[in-house]
Amino acid sequence: MRKLALVASIALLSACSTPQKEQINFTPEAVHSNAKLVQGKTFSLSSQDIRSAQYVALVDSGRSNIEPIHSRQNVRIALENALAEQFKSQGFDLSVNSPNNIELDIQELLVNVKHSVMKNEMDGKVVLVVTAETPKGKLVKTYTGTSKKTGLLSASNSNIQEVLNDLVDKVLKEISHDQELQNYMKDNFQ
Template identity: 40%
Template sequence: MKKLLLVSGLVIGLSACSAPQEPQLTVAPQPTISPVPVAQNKSVAVESRDLRTAQFVAVVDNGRKNVQPIQSTSNVRVVLEDALTRQLNSQGYRVITEGKGKLRLDLLDALVKVEHSVFSHDMITNVQIQLVAETGENKFVKRYTGKSTSEGATSASVEDMEIALNSLLEAVLQDIAQDKQLLTFMNENF
């Protein structure tokens, strides 16, 4: 009897390992690297918050009330904070843990919505990031948004969704890198 239980336990364990995994998206946007520094070694403390209501990064609607949420392979907030830190470093800022000047990234939205029909798909990607730059006396708040749409004659793959989300995140990071109001505030107050 013990041998039978052991064998059945191994079979169940092996079948669980070979069960299909839920798809996940790799979120890895590249920062905008500045060829010329815009700051002279000004220090800034960077932090971030994820304020999204749901933690998935994609929703696939196959019709007939079949909606599948898809998670990210990594923490999107951490990935974006890291990208922003590398972007700031390339601009000449020195990112530190504590300092007079603080820059907070609030992730408000990062979602790919896919609707499949029999022969095509529609994909809508939304990104919204809020930056809060502040010192003890002054504060600068601005939202950066992006939206893209695409259609295809086949089903949308995980790679299609990754490209759509990462491309839009990179476009928003580029907007942040080129925002003269933000750069002026940081250079005058940090």
């Protein structure tokens, strides 16, 4: 009788458990500078994720349901870490009490996926705002990246992950090579 109760309990608990939501790896890659632009100039870094929703992809399979997919990693922290690494490779030193501040605002970061058994379409968009502020003033720059990709068969999570990470890496590269931002930081950071 005890074994029957145990089996019934396990079956009941198994039926009540909900499946885990789909997630993808978000791994932005910092762009490393070959040469230091400055030496001894510090900055503090802050960030905020101001997106209306925290998922990184929306999958529409055409069956009247759209499924959100979230990142395994915290998007804000992953992007902040990549940006800090980029600036450090350019010679800037990260400090908590610097008079110079860089703020990263994540306004948009999403891949829309429409797929069927035969084909898929992925449209990605990333909008990041970087504000470099000193006691003398500030520079605000908006970086936007878009991506469109089509393929045969339905899109897998690894396909979505690849599109998202490639797109974010392109935006990080644009930030790294932005002469106006580099010159502002070189000339005004202490």
